[in-house]
Amino acid sequence: MKDFETLGLVPDLLTSLSEAGLETPTPIQAKAIPLALSGRDVMGLAQTGTGKTLAFGLPLIQQLTGTGRPRPKTVKALVLAPTRELVNQIADNLRVHTKGTKLKVSTVVGGQSINRQVAMLERGADILVATPGRLIDLMDRGAVDLSTARYLVLDEADQMLDMGFIHALRRIAPELGTPRQTMLFSATMPSQMDELSRAYLDDPVRVQVTPPGKAADKVTQEVHFVEQSDKPAKLREILDSEPGALTLVFARTKHGAERLMKGLVADGYDAASIHGNKSQGQRDRAIAAFRQGTVPILVATDVAARGIDIPGVAFVVNYDLPNVPEAYVHRIGRTARAGREGTAVAFCSSEETGLLRDIEKVMKIEIPVASGEMFKGPLQRPKMGGGKRGGGRPQGQKPKGQKPRGAAPKGPSKSAKRPQQRHRVRRRAA
Known part of the structure; x- marks a missing residue:
């Protein structure tokens, strides 16, 4: 099994991983991180609980480090997730590894004050983790500018399809800057997923560590x-x-x-x-x-x-x-x-x-x-x-x-x- 040092991560990230008690990457991390660091679009398939967040999160942090502060209302990387709980979980995991850096991880979800989120976005965000519905509300208010975003992550993309977020994605994706790197992660592979990857990913590398629909071994x-x-x-x-x-x-x-x-x-x-x-x-x-x-x-x-x-x-x-x-x-x-x-x-x-x-x-x-x-x-x-x-x-x-x-x-x-x-x-x- 590889260790994190062999994946091309910078010393600061290796230190944060060690401090978090993480020494060995999971299979999805070992396969996806080098590809993401190389700039390739990635389609990752792995069962839940296998560390997909760091599979895309660590490359994002490394590639954004040292890129300067974001301008007001702008975003450098956008992560879309289907539920509030998942948005918060992703942001918490990313913040563990952005400590000591100037990178700012922000969240926008429904059920919270939109005025506070407008004020927060005035300062810009390096990584914005969002639910699609609330993000569109903020776009309609002119509170966020996605044209500077060069990274897009669709986490739990299959559930976004189940919940009807495909229409929201069609609204959001064209607003992002180009060229961009897009990564899609999912635990199952419904028939619409291929269509989704063709629409939003450019010559993606498919990384699959377990058959779609398989439960964790334990x-x-x-x-x-x-x-x-x-x-x-x-x-x-x-x-x-x-x-x-x-x-x-x-x-x-x-x-x-x-x-x-x-x-x-x-x-x-x-x-x-x-x-x-x-x-x-x-x-x-x-x-x-x-x-x-x-x-x-x-x-x-x-x-x-x-x-x-x-x-x-x-x-x-x-x-x-x-x-x-x-x-x-x-x-x-x-x-x-x-x-x-x-x-x-x-x-x-x-x-x-x-x-x-x-x-x-x-x-x-x-x-x-x-x-x-x-x-x-x-x-x-x-x-x-x-x-x-x-x-x-x-x-x-x-x-x-x-x-x-x-x-x-x-x-x-x-x-x-x-x-x-x-x-x-x-x-x-x-």
Whole structure:
């Protein structure tokens, strides 16, 4: 395995990497960094949690160092990401390695004061990390000039396609300066990605370190066949199997996520939620509490699938299976990060059998069955919106364990082997 010194990085960056405890590049970093430093357009494909941010971030920092201060309202490099959480995560990672330099990393996202962002951009930015929607708002106000930007990075480009940001990209890209270097990074390879690369990259080098749609090697996956009405009890059974473990629970809708979180809190669990109806401040506080472990259960919609980089997440629970199969890959990528192990648990109701088969087709695997049986009959898919039963507390039900049947593997599942302890907090006396 190469080390960072062989990749052509300058001594200041090598020092910052060492201080951050990073000595050996990940496969995507080892392949992408030399190409990016040479000026080539890069199309990088790698699973989540493999260090894609530094694969483009380190070359950007090195190439921008010593280029002088940006003029008012101008930008030298633009990084686009689909969610607020991911924008903040990218900026935080870049700032670790711009300490001691004059480079300024700025962010613009929705849900925050646009007037403050206008004032911030008056001073210009070396690297601007942005969500497409808010960036266009600022462009419409004449608050930012992209004509001086010579670097463009599209991070998690597949999710930007899923979220409809292709139209925003068509508006933004022509405003950047030319010639420019463009880098595109993604964990999956939907059919539109080739079209995207042809439109915005110039003779790109494709760097792929894992097959698109493949999960991290240390993620243990399992599926429980359980009807929607029985999911609350099954979730509590999983939570009680390892009290205190950081657990990220994915729901399909905003209302379903909020209802599920409130049901857990009513039953004495420490839980928080993040979704599109939450303000940026609320989302930031929930993620901070989850990161610190003071709130070990975080219920989220897919807004969090690519914006949480917390190595200690032990469980990812797909309470509702995603409508887009690639989203499953990103969800479970929130565990088994930084070389750790993790467990991805999926609940599949009779309405979701078609979604499960879509996921297995994309991942080219058959997810091991931990309990229940595959529902008979034609494959079904839930209607958009997730139905009325999003997952509140189980109305007077006791958790019901299900013995493996049919296609279930021999022996108990990983979660079943853990001691059955209670994961509840004592309520304070009134």
